Amino acid sequence: MNSKSIIPREQARRDIEDATAYYQSEGSEQAAVGFINAVERAFADICRHPAIGSPRYAHELNLPGLRSLQLTRYPHVIFYVEREDHIDVWRVLHGGRDIPALMQESDDV
Numbered sequence: 001m002n003s004k005s006i007i008p009r010e011q012a013r014r015d016i017e018d019a020t021a022y023y024q025s026e027g028s029e030q031a032a033v034g035f036i037n038a039v040e041r042a043f044a045d046i047c048r049h050p051a052i053g054s055p056r057y058a059h060e061l062n063l064p065g066l067r068s069l070q071l072t073r074y075p076h077v078i079f080y081v082e083r084e085d086h087i088d089v090w091r092v093l094h095g096g097r098d099i100p101a102l103m104q105e106s107d108d109v
Contacts, residue, residue, distance in 0.1 A: 003047045003048050004047050004050060004082070004083075004085065004086050004087050005047065005085075005086045005087070006043045006046065006047055006086070006087045006089055007086045007087065007088055007089065008089040008092075009088070009089060009090055009091075011090070011091055012078075012079075012089045012090060012091050012092050015091055015092040015093060016036075016039060016092050019035055019076060019092065019094070020032045020035055020036060023035055034073065034074070035071075035074050035076070038071045038072055038073060038074050038076075039071065039076075039078070039092065041072070042069055042071055042072070042078055043078075043087075043089075045069070046069060046078070046080060046087055047087060050067070050080075050082040050087060051067070051082070052067075052069060053067030053068050053069040053078070053080065054067060054068050054069070055067055056068065057079065057099065057100075057103065060100060061100055061103055061104065063081075063103070065081045065082065066079060066080075066081055066090070067079070067080055067081070067082070068080075070095065075094055075095045075096060076092055076093065076094055076095065077092070077093055077094075077095050077099070078091075078092050079091045079092070079093065079103065090103070091103065
């Protein structure tokens, strides 16, 4: 099985930048770097095994193909859809937020 490339949407990139900036604003450069490393590890796992994520939100939001993967050691969740030739990353959201509302508000969905 070949690994697929990750293509984050603009909103997903903003989500990652916002979370990183938050950790830095709290005075924890180590947490910011750890967050980025956790996202990169999760992306690598998703590339190799796209079906690893849960389809829970696909059913809740009526978005066929949507999967989610919780980051290790961070409260963020990656939302993505497997395409024929790549992984389409929609959002990277804090798990404590109103995820259904944020997913429906997204201009990229």
